[in-house]
Amino acid sequence: MPTTKLTELVEELADCDPKERIEMLLDYARSLPALPERFADLRGPENRVEECQSPIFLFAEKSPEGVSWFADVPLEAPTVRGFVSLLWEGTQGASVEQLTSLSYDVIGQAGLKEILGMQRMNGLVGVLRRLKKVVSETAAS
């Protein structure tokens, strides 16, 4: 069950031509919020997305609404950074259930496969899987 916001953002991306889509993804990549300082020292193998070549870290913590999540993605990995930023923006205010039931189809629905090529999808799938894992573990803790 995706959030309404994420569905809207994904549809907006899908409606663009591939060139515009690249520009939009770069905009997302630029707008990813910095990792809050309190997580900086926790960037270790246990919090890393292992499918990605670049060092990418995801964190979650309990919040009044349920669970909030945060990411650290290098500027030199703009595809993953853009995708993470899209997910982040699209899931603000989302419930734990909405986060943990995010579908892997979102990558295809956003039209990322055609601009990035199939082989590059592994990292994005890894991000999504890791996000669902940290959110469900935090919710259960």
Place this chain on the structure above:
Amino acid sequence: MSAQNYSDPSVLVSAEWVHEHLNDPSVKVVESSGDALLYPMAHIPGAVKIDWHNDLQDQTVRDYIANDVFENLCQKNGISNDTTVVFYGDDNNWWACYAFWAFKLKGHTNCKILNGGRKYWVETAKLPTTPEVPSYPATSYKVPADLDWRELRVFREGVLEHVKASLPLVDVRSPKEYSGERTHMEGYPEEGVLRGGHIPGALSCPWSRAVGDDGRFKTAEELRAIYEQELHLKPTDDVVAYCRIGERSSLTWFVLKYLLGYQKVRNYDGSWTEWGNVVGVPIVKGALP
């Protein structure tokens, strides 16, 4: 470069050398990165983008583009037959080495790798980048008529003969892929293989071991310690390198052929996505060859 004692140091150029040659019409810088957004975001000034998937691979047949398509690709990117093409990219130049290998398949003579790739250019040398996409006058590129790729590339029948003759193979994938623990990523079984493991007799040596922390290749001594003292390969060996689709093994091919001067080393680009699915070929599971 000579300080590194490479067998053929002419195939590597430094970031500083590239920076000095940005306006040299005989040099064309080509970015080949895995991350498709890197080039549009920012690249070396004057560099063109050649994508390993969208540009170099045929979209219908699992193979590299036909010669006339390659000619067209070079023509529109301002590359002539005598152009010095310098490849660089992300992921420690693994895609750049793949593009280098593909250009060699098509007979391009003067190919070089920017040592350290994007990582070294951006993070260590801190040299300029730009989002501006250049355009160049079209050339009249021609693929040579006497093209012979047999010293560069091997197909599965050749690999099977190689295995039967007990000749050395190097599997450059991660240890989990080598042992067969991992066959595909969750959600994308279409990218996977039916069986996990490796080609019988193949030695495991992940590609990234050839590269140092700053993205540049290790010295010849450090490389020999890995490939010769650890893996017991010799420069006179007939070696086949493979990975999942032949990209990571292009980097190992480059290292063995040019940096260590191996006389016969070929890339098996069918790699595990072919071997792991083929009817009638043997595999081995686990951490040992």
